Amino acid sequence: MTSAEYSPLARKLLAFVALSEVELAVLKRLHQRRRSFVAGRDMVHQGQSAQAAYVLSSGWVCSYKLQADGSRQIVDFQVPGDFLGLRSVLLRTSDHSFEPIVDIEAVEVLTADLLDAFAQTPRLATAVLWAASRDEAMVVEHLVGVGRRDADARMAHFLLELGSRLALVGVGSRNGFNCPLTQYHLADTLGLSAVHVNRVLRQLREHGLLTFRDGRVTFHDYGGLVDLADFDPAYLDQTGPLLK
């Protein structure tokens, strides 16, 4: 089997743990049901108990939490191959909502099937734990940004991280990437107001660092951005299977 034939999830997990034919087969049985969701309409609502998780096949999703006062905080974004709602399933309560940024395709994974698969193939559980750890590392980096970086550095760091993640799955490079997000998404991600996001983007543009325009992010001065944001992609990169 060549790499191209694997599902997005298999490709992701293979970066962490070398899986046998048997384990890959178990993995394959996990997700049979394909589902589509349209942009802008929530997939799962906060507080709702989830019986299924998803693996994103195509499109972008963000997960966020709403506050009593109506403001929202976007926690992270999922791109193809990412898990979606794994924590909701494990903790038996959806503590997030999920919004598809564009129309998406996802495969459903039932809780019971997932737990069965873990019992059958321990290495699979380890692989998922690994993937979850990487996701947590991104949330941690996000927290640091919101807590301790000013608006410019926060924006630069976020867009650099997103660029790196997309480059890892083959979409985008050091020159930039296509990006369906609105400035409101950026605001809710970075803990800023939409108005200020606009000003920050203007500043970055006027300083010759990057442009965010017409659904595309273009990096004009990658090194300058890395300096500004103190960006270190170590936590994203996985050079090869950790467990042979």
Added chain:
Amino acid sequence: MTSAEYSPLARKLLAFVALSEVELAVLKRLHQRRRSFVAGRDMVHQGQSAQAAYVLSSGWVCSYKLQADGSRQIVDFQVPGDFLGLRSVLLRTSDHSFEPIVDIEAVEVLTADLLDAFAQTPRLATAVLWAASRDEAMVVEHLVGVGRRDADARMAHFLLELGSRLALVGVGSRNGFNCPLTQYHLADTLGLSAVHVNRVLRQLREHGLLTFRDGRVTFHDYGGLVDLADFDPAYLDQTGPLLK
């Protein structure tokens, strides 16, 4: 075997997954080596690759990230029974540093032993995944606070969460809890300056909500704090084993 005889880690995992005698025995073999660390001196340094994780037996630890400009962001706190450095082990790079707040006792868990144990007893891997998910849920809640709550609500939410966590392990109640943190710890946790932390604490005190003084947090108006912080402890609570 009665509950009191379990190790802190076993007690924690039993809240998520019912473990057999065999699994508990595997768990017990995992941590044989006890280690102590003195307050204020880092256990693991950022960037250093870790070969071992720890389970905290007694004391408090915080994990944090340092920025190039010298500021730091505390990501979370560990109290007895919590994992420490699990992500560092899994991702083979320590992306945090750990500071013992007071003198602590911890048991060392070697990476290789942990992975072996997962292979032998899949349910153990599932249990650890569960525990890691709860930890991530706390980081997410922390992110929301820093991104979208003003300083007062942020402080109130943090102290309420800490109180609830401590109550779960039997230390502290709705009246308050003993707290070895300095106002600098609070500042680095909440993304505020130490000066402003002091002002916020004064306000909360003057409004009759809580006092932070002489190593003790006292809640004067629990309901008022819950309102101010929009606090919902659902993500902390685990009513019983999810996997029988």
Added chain:
DNA sequence: CGCTTATTTGATACCAGTCAAGTTCCGTGG
């Protein structure tokens, strides 16, 4: 073409940071 959504810009207000100085508390050594 008129509606809505996204973006842009200016003016003003306020939350929280910074700087500076002072207090309390405690441990240590003379």
Added chain:
DNA sequence: CCACGGAACTTGACTGGTATCAAATAAGCG
């Protein structure tokens, strides 16, 4: 026993980064 030094805490005055309010301009879309 007291003097000293350091760490944590406290308070005031001022500054500055972002939010908020308001309005104008573009860009899709039925």
